[in-house]
Amino acid sequence: MTQSDHKKMLAQLKVKKPKHGKFIKHNAPKERKHGIAKFCCKICGARRGFIKSYGLNLCRKCFRDIATEIGFKKYD
Ligand SMILES: [Zn+2]
Missing domain, CATH: 4.10.830.10 (Ribosomal Protein S14/S29)
Incomplete structure (x- = not known):
């Protein structure tokens, strides 16, 4: 999943608060260390x-x- 796709998905889920929280919990891209x-x-x-x-x-x-x-x- 690319970074731009992740942001688009968040915009779509803005109206659905519970699903928005679940999406961030399970699908947010991890912070890269190197x-x-x-x-x-x-x-x-x-x-x-x-x-x-x-x-x-x-x-x-x-x-x-x-x-x-x-x-x-x-x-x-
Ligand atoms: Zn450039």
Whole structure:
């Protein structure tokens, strides 16, 4: 079950309080301690191509988009 699916399900169950509680108890995704699923891009939420260096916490695509704005220089 992906994270986005879990949130959609919670929106559907908002009107049914008892079922909402049961769903959270049994189906909430567990907190990841390590591995690729722990980190996601803070802009787009992607898990692939993740850059932790310099405290960026971005995927490679978002980094390419905003690199010059942050202060990185591109050398040809
Ligand atoms: Zn991204």
